[in-house]
Structures are given as C-alpha cells and as structure tokens.
Amino acid sequence: DIQMTQSPSSLSASVGDRVTVTCRASQPISTYLNWYQQKSGKAPKLLIYAASALQSGVSSRFSGSGSGTDFTLTISTLQPEDFATYYCQQSYSTPPSFGQGTKLEI
C-alpha cells in the first residue's frame, strides 16, 4: 500500500497569510493526488484533483502542485472559513489512501 505523509500535522496562521501544506507519497504516483478540506463535524470537501486541477466551485485562492512523490497545497490569502483540517489522498493504486491530516488553526 502507498503511504501518504503530510507535514506539518498542525499549523497556526492568521487571516491574510499565505499557507503551504506538504504531502509526500511513499512511492511515485505521478499526479494522482487529491486534496480535501474537512471542517469539524462535516464531510470532507474536494478541493483539488489530479494534483493541480481546481474542483468546480472551489475558491481560486486554493492551488495545488507537484508530481511523483512530493505535492503541495497552497492557500494564497487565508480567510476565516479556511481554518479546517486538510487531507491529501492518492488515487494511483488501490487502496486509495489518505494522509494523516494537517490541522490549520488560528
């Protein structure tokens, strides 16, 4: 199975900051990488698929990059509604596996 490792596990930031979350795969996965946002008590929401494609309806302040084993999610200008937990997920092979999450806090 492919292991996904995110860093940092938690991150403190302020409204207006630029924030980057990193995800590393245990083996190359091309660009088969998705990012989700999960707010407390809610279902995850798809933000980015195929490493850099913005899901319809998602704010353009979210962007993704990377290929192979190293990926990043960037939030350009933090808004109050962005404080949540972010997960990466690989879709290169079965089972689709998630990172452990990065909690973004004020």
Next chain:
Amino acid sequence: QLQLQESGPGLVKPSETLSLTCTVSGGSISSSSYYWGWIRQPPGQGLEWIGSMYNSANAYYNASLKSRVTISIDTPKNQFTLKLSSVTAADTAVYFCARRVRNAYNYKYFDYWGRGMLVTVSS
C-alpha cells in the same frame, strides 16, 4: 444537485454485523462513470477507505477489512449498502458514503459525500 445520505443503526454490539445504507438522490446510481463507496473516520483520527463498487458487479475492498466487508448496490432503489461483520470497538467511527469519479484521464476522486453517520460498537 446530487445528495447522499447514510442511514442505519448508530449502535452495534460487538461480534455483530454493522449494516448501513446510502441513499442517492438527484442522480442515478447506475451511471458507468462512477464508483460508489464507503470511507470511515474513527473519532479524532484520519480517513480510511473501506471499499467501492463499480457498475453493480465489481467491488473493491481494503485488504485490511476484506474478509469482513460486503458492498452491494440496489439500482431500482438508488441505494448502496455496507455490511461489516464481526465488529469490535475498533470499528467505532463516523462512516461516510461517497461517489468516486473516474474521469476520462483515469483520475479518480471523491466528489460527493454524505454527511456521515457515527456508529458505535458497544455492548
């Protein structure tokens, strides 16, 4: 707008079978472009894929749960179900149903999710 909704018992006894249903509205479950699956999240922890079903005939399960899991689709009712047998306290989690897209370039992602349902395993 597609919607998914989980339903079933919120409390299951150890050694029994957990059974959940996901009802899909606003779209057809029989489309060949989608997988229908389950993901769970133990309290305070991360996400674990349980399994998915494609085309009402092809099921894919997480190897760590494969011996205990069955996913099935009821096309006329636009529902799919999860059965997890021989449960223990370790199976206590929020269970999400979700649609998984497989697009033209073979990228797959979970684009619609149910709200999730907490299932507690306890006597």
